[in-house]
Amino acid sequence: MTTDLTILYEHPAWFVPLFAALDRRGVRYEALHLSDHRFDPADPKPPSPVVLSRVAMSSFLREADHAIFYAEALFAHWSACGARVINGAEVIAVDRSKARQLSLIAGLGLGIPRTRIVHRAADLPAAAREIGFPLIVKANIGGSGAGIVRYQSADELAQSIADKTTPESVDRVLLVQEYIPARDGIVTRIETLDGKFLYAIDIESPADSFDLCPADACEIGRGPGAIGMTRADPAPKLIDAAERIARAARLDVGGIEVMIDDRDGTAKFYDVNALSNFVAKPLDVLGWDPHEQLVDYLEAAIAAKRT
Template sequence: MHQLAIVHDHPDGFQPLFAALSRAGIDYLPVHTAGHGFDPIGGQPPAPVIFNRIAMSSARHGVHHPVYYAMALLDHWAGQGALVLNGADAMAIDASKARQLALINRLGLAAPATRVVHDSAALLAAATTIGFPVVVKADVSGAGSGVTRFDDRAALAHAAEAGLLPPSANGVWLCQALVNPRDGTTTRIEVLGGRYLYGVDVAAAEDALMLASPDDRLQRLAQRRRRRAEPPPNLIAAAEMLAREAGMEVCSIEYMIDDVCGTPRFHDINGLSPFVENPMDVLGWDPHDRLVERLWHHIRRMGG
């Protein structure tokens, strides 16, 4: 049996992690969800420690996305005694913007004004209540996918009638007030093992998140994660609390400062936590090495 299994849907995106695992001498097994199947009655986990790296943005690829399949797989292996990091319960929060915002609210943190709906009539009513401009988001999304801005009711009504709303894997949308972030940036806090790892400022450009194609969004988002941030202690503590309550071993938490009132508004909990590109230039160290140290901790704890 291997020491560690990595469940993923995009092997090219995890080469830095695989390289760090190899440098550390960890015997790991990549488990690609494409073509994968499991016996829900028998079988056994491929390793005592399972690390989930499924991207929520995979849901935009259509009915064959692995999000809900991976939840069932991870829950099965956890029931067989494996330690599953970012497992099915955490993934259920990762896979729902609505659940993320409910968690943010329960913990007493601010978020953009939002209504959750599942049909176009409720969507139009929600937008009228919140007031235009609004942002409509798919409940299951990632990397800026499934996000569209509407400046008036006519544009939203046309999109709903023409089937041009953001594709939703579960038929749920969020209608959200458009927040103008101070200095045009959002801040991403990376959390590992319940503790702050680092922060980066991300240019919160509407054109990147709402007007670009999905592939362009991924490219632009990666290119923009470059400026080191030093979030204040109270917001670091809030992000750590969110990560713990979400049950996520590793994740990123995003907030923006509302330029109108100065309120920090949390808006995203991302269990995939894509680390900043060119980390040596931005941070001066590689977060994958810290992640591998944490994985070693769990492997030793499980007797591996």
């Protein structure tokens, strides 16, 4: 091993700030692009003592030959060979399944949108009758708002099924979920590191846009002012809940998304995202750069592997 840290990534632009922070700190790392990667399952040597996953669940939008399931197998192998894999195979298994995320969150006694899980478009109407309209149909593996459609009525859903325009998920699993009117149109994303609160932002999006990715690269093509992002100070009970979710999901670094149901004021947690690109223009929004804390965490992981 010639490096202390290996970073597996998919998107070529999202991690420039992370690489810059590592360079400033003099961390010996190698960045490997997943599209060009292969591994030998009989090779017992991981590439470095510490591995960081930067696998985006939205990668299927950019490449038909995405690496979501490949990365899960790769990280399981490297972990078995002794590497400390940050956001490894167990985390990907949760990150790639909104159904598993909701089960985990509900199991902690926290609020989630009323949901039914199906694996065939033909089963959507029966699930919809249990949920009621308006509702959304959501792909189990999504990202950047992909695979989410709102339906106002049973007739509209039936027509979509007949036209074969309902969402599709790369794993064939779909969620039928009540439409939650978010208070003030705001979703709060609570970022965690090592199971602890790092920062939070309120994300405000016009109309029914479901693409609320806060990173710089996600802004491309939207036009100015498409979404609003401000620093948030969530109530302690929301922070505590997000930390509990992160620990239960074994999430090393990642965001938990929650909205306040405008109908009754209850918190509804609905998404666990293990790919924290962090907020665009963090110095403007937060007043500090969370990449520095992430590098602290990585350096501590490297030091622990040396002892």
